[in-house]
Amino acid sequence: MPDRLVVLYRGNRPPATALIERLADTVYATEEELPYLLPGADALLAWVTITPAIREAWPDNPDKAPRWVHAASAGVDSFLFPALVDDPGVVLTNARGVYDQPTAEYVLGLILALAKDFPGTWEHQRRREWRPRQSDGITGRTVLVWGTGPIGRAIARLLRAVGMRVSGAGRKARTDDPDFGTVHGTTTLRSALKEADYVVLAAPLTQGTRGMVDAPVLAAMKPGARLINVGRGGLVDEEALVDHLAAGRLAGAALDVFVQEPLPAESPLWDMPGVMISPHTAGETTSEREALVEVFLDNLTRHIEGRPLRNVVDKRRGYVVDETHPA
Template identity: 95%
Template sequence: MRDRLVVLYRGNRPPATALIERLADTVYATEEELHYLLPGADVLLAWVNITPAIREAWPDDPHKAPRWVHASSAGVDSFLFPALVDDPQVVLTNARGVYEQPTAEYVLGLILSLAKDFPGTWEHQRRREWRPRPSDSITGRTVLVWGTGPIGRAIARLLRAVGMRVSGAGRAPRTDDPDFGTVHGGATLRSALTEADYVVLAAPLTQGTRGMVDAPVLAAMKPGARLINVGRGGLVDEEALVDHLAAGRLAGAALDVFAQEPLPAESPLWNMPGVMISPHTAGETTSEREALVEVFLDNLTRHIEGRPLRNVVDKRRGYVVDGTHPA
């Protein structure tokens, strides 16, 4: 008997629907329809990343809940509600492997844009103004990457390759990490913040990381440093960030994620000097959709054949734990 698969989508369905339908009895649900179509499903493919619809549509009867949920994203905070997390029969997987290198490239682009003030150059071009001016060098600058998972590691490797001095911040302090060298924990984190020219956030959003970049952390950062967030908006106290930017303690920020998305038009972040805003696109590429569905199809084949799934999320921690590197 074939599995019943529900594909949650918004706007466009995933590519390769013919292949998906060949492997499972497939129905497609919008966020509004999910409440009616999810009960009794064996598998849920969430082609929508951040949505309350899954929590709201989750069956009260655990026997009617899907046994496997696949997130077409790296972050899974939208999926970590009690009914799913507490049910040991529900396996959660994600799209680990798709977003690492694109996000690392995006971070390098953001650092170069901030250091070279490309937005200012483009504004002078728009005004037809010829304004030669010096810019910062990134070679030898210090970067603290907060989040030592696969995305943080890809960022660290690329920034090291262009001559930046990189360390990490994570749950398990160490001095011999292959990608970061030193990974700072609670005892040395503040001193690392005082030395970093750039602080890059690449951590998942969990109960332990929510609001981790608060006013005291921002105050501990090196004067003139820049903050880059490609993790989750909930990692940062945005009001405190606005205050520190307005006071001139930080030189700028590049923000791809926000506590509320889309970022409200009235947010002061839109017009603050030295701040770059992007609409949660750090990991997106023109080939993203094909790569995402390839990961799911591989896992769907494994599921049908009874083989172990890839990218199984530790639902208590909120991310994939594979034992390759400490967190």
């Protein structure tokens, strides 16, 4: 049994706390309490993941740092600070697998909402206006999914199932991928952007992906295309996106993640035509919390028994490496 497990929470503690406590000497910490409770802990369950609190509370003495950190999320960018990344004795795991299908369903919903202009329909309803009009179809439309991890793959499979033409963008170009068919690398990315009706961002936020959708990339996109971001806000140069939307080069965008969250009230994105904003909820479902704790409990049992952990993050790359499905 771990000497001590610290659970970082905000508002609500995770479900199944009795099961967790049965396996470990458990201490619950708010972000304010974490600096006092983290030193000397054997393990950390970060139930809150988008926070600077873990970096700020990380012990200066490596001997006092936990040997295992589990993020109750798919993204781990908040954990990739030098003291954790550079310590070979610290294992970082995540909730890979929990958000794949929910996020794919959300992306399909966003594409339908953009194509059919549901926001416009709801606005007409609010005004009691009867305004028959045509809308776009999605069958045969081209989608570039930028990010070929498990979430990107789930998105690709679902969009293909409804008749969309899907390809991927990743580090390794290939033409025989089981989910994407073609995966574009650096040399063919610009041509893929020019063909795509929808560009879906599902990549992790790393040093290599931060700001990857900048002004030149947006300029390379097909006129009238739409951008969907369910990855991380830092993937996109938001000022450049605002400029391209205002100029009418893009037909719209659906954004679930932002550089600063919550999105500031003064952001021009709130009022831009054709833009849909959601509060980082693409992967959230009514069963999410139970699924997250199930993954953690499995890993906690493995940790206690000395067995290999699931979902071990390559801390240099910033994601779980799956050799059977290259990124």
